[in-house]
Amino acid sequence: MKTLIIMRHAKSSWDQTNLADHDRPLKKRGERDAPRMGELLLDEDLTPDLIISSSAKRAVATAEAAADACDYAGNIVVTRNLYHADPDTFIDELQGITDQSSVVVMVVGHNPGLEELLEELTGVWQRLPTAAIAIVNLPVNSWEELNDMTRGSLVNLWTPKSIAG
Secondary structure, eight states: OEEEEEEEOOOBOOOOTTSOGGGOOBOHHHHHHHHHHHHHHHHTTOOOSEEEEESSHHHHHHHHHHHHHTTOOSOEEEEGGGTTOOHHHHHHHHHTOOOTTOOEEEEEEOTTHHHHHHHHHHSOOOOOOTTOEEEEEEOOSSGGGOOTTOOOEEEEEEOGGGSOO
């Protein structure tokens, strides 16, 4: 059994209209929500063994803030492949995990790809607002076994609004 944490990047800023979408930073709300969600992961004993993030500035900032808050000790793998990725790209990235001791893996990315990934892996469509976290248990022994036919179960879904604080 593997556990996938799907996290949408926190709220980003549109204040600097000259910035490319990839380079948009977090808004103050996003800077507040990302570590709160990381603290939730720590409280739920869900500190990831591996974090993989889209290379977008807002996604990396979300991953870093959540990682710090949940006491993640590893390096964050940053890849342009997850920037506005579709479900197949996420699955390909996860299949490439060679360290099978990585039982709990977190991906940080963007919609609509993350909502589509969640639906593909669980058969359940759920809205993922900014900084939302979905926990999916996957019936695979290695990440290489994961494919678009894998049916996991949605264990929990949290949004910044759904947690106290």
